[in-house]
Amino acid sequence: MIRDVVSSVFLLLGALSCLLGALGLLRLPDLPARLQAATKPQTLGLLLILIGTAVRLEFENAATLVLVILFQAVTAPVISQIVARSAYRTGTLDRDLLVIDELTARVEREDGARDAGDDRGK
Amino acid sequence: MTVVRRWPQILWLTVVWLLLWGRVSPTIVVGGVVVAIVVTALFPLPLVPRLPFRPWPLLMLAGFLVGDLFRSGLVVSVETLRYGSRSRAGIVAVPLLTRSERVVTVIAAAAALTPGSFVLQIDRQGGLLYVYALGLRGAADAEQVRVQMRRLQERVVAAMGVPA
Amino acid sequence: MTIVFALVLGMLSAAALLTVTRLLKGPGTLDRIAALDVFVVLIVAAAAVYIAIYRDGSTVPLIAAVALVGFVGSATAARLVERWERHR
Numbered sequence: 001m002i003r004d005v006v007s008s009v010f011l012l013l014g015a016l017s018c019l020l021g022a023l024g025l026l027r028l029p030d031l032p033a034r035l036q037a038a039t040k041p042q043t044l045g046l047l048l049i050l051i052g053t054a055v056r057l058e059f060e061n062a063a064t065l066v067l068v069i070l071f072q073a074v075t076a077p078v079i080s081q082i083v084a085r086s087a088y089r090t091g092t093l094d095r096d097l098l099v100i101d102e103l104t105a106r107v108e109r110e111d112g113a114r115d116a117g118d119d120r121g122k
Numbered sequence: 123m124t125v126v127r128r129w130p131q132i133l134w135l136t137v138v139w140l141l142l143w144g145r146v147s148p149t150i151v152v153g154g155v156v157v158a159i160v161v162t163a164l165f166p167l168p169l170v171p172r173l174p175f176r177p178w179p180l181l182m183l184a185g186f187l188v189g190d191l192f193r194s195g196l197v198v199s200v201e202t203l204r205y206g207s208r209s210r211a212g213i214v215a216v217p218l219l220t221r222s223e224r225v226v227t228v229i230a231a232a233a234a235l236t237p238g239s240f241v242l243q244i245d246r247q248g249g250l251l252y253v254y255a256l257g258l259r260g261a262a263d264a265e266q267v268r269v270q271m272r273r274l275q276e277r278v279v280a281a282m283g284v285p286a
Numbered sequence: 287m288t289i290v291f292a293l294v295l296g297m298l299s300a301a302a303l304l305t306v307t308r309l310l311k312g313p314g315t316l317d318r319i320a321a322l323d324v325f326v327v328l329i330v331a332a333a334a335v336y337i338a339i340y341r342d343g344s345t346v347p348l349i350a351a352v353a354l355v356g357f358v359g360s361a362t363a364a365r366l367v368e369r370w371e372r373h374r
Contacts, residue, residue: 061343077234
């Protein structure tokens, strides 16, 4: 009985988190923001659902679910990292949506300094 | 006999094997060790000096990261619901606390679990991390990201960092 | 319990629908990769709920396998996109 209640709470919270993550994936304005939604609420949601499921199983299968949980917690950040890096390198980041951008500021400063140097050399 | 020197990897793989089976019996343990040794011998990872292993700070870090995952799930959801397509972000430069490449790797992975942010670029010469953060509105928020990232770095360095 | 499962599956289906919308809209290949990755996570979640409903552990290895393969797929696809763009 108490197991059912615990399991229900985890499953419901997990599904809600997954739903909010999917909503973020659809509504947020650019790729890195969408990746945030794809990583955080999604991972949290899946973890909660897996815990909710593990509570209802005997130990033998629950152990494997723990493995899936660990695996998901390790791989989700790596995926968002790789995709974000690809986005940044291929120049698909929408700079207009950034309030502060210390990276582009630096790249431009360095390019500017190099151009100034070239001018002097002429 | 480099396989023997890779015992931590063999131990890890055996634990994974046991979790896959979900029970412990002599046959499964022996089978797991054999499979782990074969995998380690067939696909050797480069042998590098081992990072310090401090169980208690490592456990604290794990707990901190679980808490962070919950907070970030909430933060990103709230951002989605409140601002949606009008949501804004920023890229903030954060000074690195360590020079060790492997520790920086762990920091970057851990940063992806903190609320609304991940590492976009690492400048190792300059000792800077460029962190993307969702939901920035102004300079004060950028400062908060820096404080947050410094706390995270301190925890990672406490768990496995080496003096630079 | 039945109501709980209905609610959970309903929310997951809605999430899947939103994800597929993003998958179709794109606009970039990387957006689609991110959407596909989320879709795989939702499949794993739905399979977990199925296991919870029937208390049937026989599908657990399937979940482990899908979670693993999904990771390798998304990572490879993202790397591939990066290479394409560079060759342009």
